[in-house]
Structure formats: C-alpha cells, structure tokens
Amino acid sequence: MIGITDIEQQAGLIAGHVVRTPTLPSPGLSALLGAPVTVKLELLQRTGSFKARGATAKLLSLSEAERAAGVVAVSGGNHGIALAHMAAALDVKTTVVMPRSAPARSVEIVAAAGASLRLTDDMDGAFSLVNRLRDEGLTLVHPFDDPLVIAGQGTVGRELADDAGDLTDVLVSVGGGGLIAGVAAALRALRPGVRVWGVETEGAEAMSRALAAGGPVPVALSSVVSTLSAPSVSQLTYDHVAALVTEVLVVPDREAVQGCLDLADHAKVWGEPAAGCLLPAARRVLERVGDDCRLGLVVCGGNATTADVMAWAGRFGLR
Secondary structure (H helix, E strand, O other): OOOHHHHHHHHHHHOOOOOOOOEEEOHHHHHHHOOOEEEEEHHHOHHHEOHHHHHHHHHHOOOHHHHHHOEEEEOOOHHHHHHHHHHHHOOOOEEEEEEOOOOHHHHHHHHHOOOEEEEEOOHHHHHHHHHHHHHOOOEEOOOOOOHHHHHHHHHHHHHHHHHOOOOOEEEEEOOOOHHHHHHHHHHHHHOOOOEEEEEEEOOEOHHHHHHHHOOOOOOOOOOOOHHHOOOOOOHHHHHHHHHHOOEEEEEOHHHHHHHHHHHHHHHOOOOOHHHHOHHHHHHHHHHHHOOOOOEEEEEOEOOOOHHHHHHHHHHOOOO
C-alpha cells in the first residue's frame, strides 16, 4: 500500500516539474448543487491533466540505461500527452501506444511533442502492443499499475488536504484507479475523517466491476469517455480502493457530458467528461450524506476540445 511517506517523497522530487494547481471554493457549483463545493483544478496542470505528476515521478526514477533505451506507455489520451511532454522535457525517448478511438486532438498533441506514436484498433490491442515493446527492452510507464505513478498522483490529495477548507466528501474520477488510489492514501493520512468517492461512466466500469467481483476483472468498453476506459484495474489499485474508498458510483455518458456543460456554465472551467461525471455523482452523494456535506471535486483534466464536447452534446440531445 502507498503511504503518505511515499507521497511526500514524490512531492519533493516532482515539485520543480509540475504545477501546484489551485484549490478554490466554487460559488457557482455551490449554488448549483446546494452545498459548499471546493475544486482542485488539475485541468490547469502541465499537459492539461493530473497525469503529469505520475509520469514525472516515474521518469525521474529511471536509471541511465533505462533512459537510454527509452520508455513506452499505453493511453486513451491524457497519460500519453503527459508522458510525451514530460519525457521530452527530461530528454527521454518515448513511444506512446493509443487506440484509434482516442480523441484526435490528443493523438495530434502526442505526435507534436516528439513521441513515437503507435495506433491500434482498440484498447485491448494497445495494451498487448505495449507489453511486446516492454519485452523488447523499453521501460513501461504504466498509467496506473505502478507504485511510483500512484504516489505521484497522490500529490493531488496532499495538496488538497493542505489547501482546502473543512471537507466531508471528496469525489475522484476512476479509470484504472491510479488517481483515486493516491488521493485516498493521502487523505486517509492527512484528513482521516473525509470520505472518498470514486466515479466511473457506464461502459468504463473497471473498478466497480472489480469491487463486485472481489478483484480485477476484464470489462467491455463502450463509454465515450476514453480517458476513463481501462480494460481492467490492477490488483494494486483495487487493493487501495477496496480499503480506502467509500464507494464507486457509475453515471451515464449523457450525464457526464452534461457535467462538462455545467462546469463551463457554473464553474467557468472547461473540463472533459472524465471531470464532468463528478457533478451527477455529487448529487447522489448529497442525497446520501445530507445537508452537512462539504464537497471537494478533483477536476482531473480539460483536454477535450470544444468540438468534441459539442458533438457529444448533440449526440445526447443536450443544449
């Protein structure tokens, strides 16, 4: 299990490479939800998401031989963007494997950052190709199944604990579970009374299915939210969530996209659906917890284009 000592160590190592993102009260979201809301704006992180933290933590751990051989990663968008940019800054050769379903803009950003880009038909194929490249000598920078990556993502929770007011409940989006594992580990140590809730979208339910099954299981992916679409969680992230997280809630894609529009209208920030899904989940938490709830939302990323969000809104009949 990742502990606060691991997270503190990574916080010191990555501090010169990543942004300490703002933690602020959101009057607009507080009015919308009817409860005090604090937002941790990881969409203002370098590369537009929290992923820069874990990627940097892993890159800084490489030996000279590993740096020379290069690294490889699989990504639905944000992890690839983060690794491509941070590796370029640290002069490490990088290969990023992405499914063709990844957002076109994310693919463009990865290629423009100088990474060697490999595209596959689906996410299962992407993971298979990455495993082959790892076996050929590249160092895998896994998006979530790595203690260093989880500890790097845990610095989000450390900053939230330091910078937020009195919170009762924190909501965190879940793909493979690296972010929520790190955030929950940090909050358990620094804010032990705070409940942590995970949020997934329908068709990207790797963690909730794992919790129901008692361990990681493969899942079929159909959500439009590619940045949450892990084909399974890892034993490492499952163990953290099972021990530290109150519950993982699942919301429809339509509500996640509506959440993007609500973030823009009420919080004045442009979040992707992986962040938008927090708002419908927050309403469920409020129904469960009651009037004394004080919410913290980890707004994990903002790498969806206006065209992406408008297309999804049109698909779901949203305005």
